[in-house]
């Protein structure tokens with residue numbers, strides 16, 4: 737199929753929210769084929785989703801993008817297009833979440849102050865509170 741000379745056909749693309757009626761360059765594997773810049777703007781390749789910090793989220797491709805590399809071989813490349821509407825954020829923790837998790841590990845359960853070290857997971861107390869508690873125990877025992 738030559739994307740430049742291919743006859744354009746009317747197709748419908750459902751991106752999970754909107755039915756788009758648009759012109760495509762034919763069909764391949766039952767999916768409408770678009771040239772560069774011709775697909776609805778809510779359809780992105782995997783690489784474009786990654787740039788937007790999204791993942792396909794298990795959806796099947798809704799269309800195909802056909803384009804030619806300018807150099808060196810001018811070969812045809814077909815990329816699957818996925819719907820932004822059905823995509824999901826990447827599972828990687830946001831920087832804010834990481835800071836929060838680290839802060840929780842440095843927070844004393846007794847005085848609730850954030851220490852500059854990780855409190856022991858066994859007691860979850862800062863050293864000051866731990867020592868006070870130990871002293872209290874000794875005091876009671878004495």
Ligand SMILES: [Zn+2]
Pocket residue numbers: 844845846847848849861862863864865866
């Ligand atoms: Zn404390």
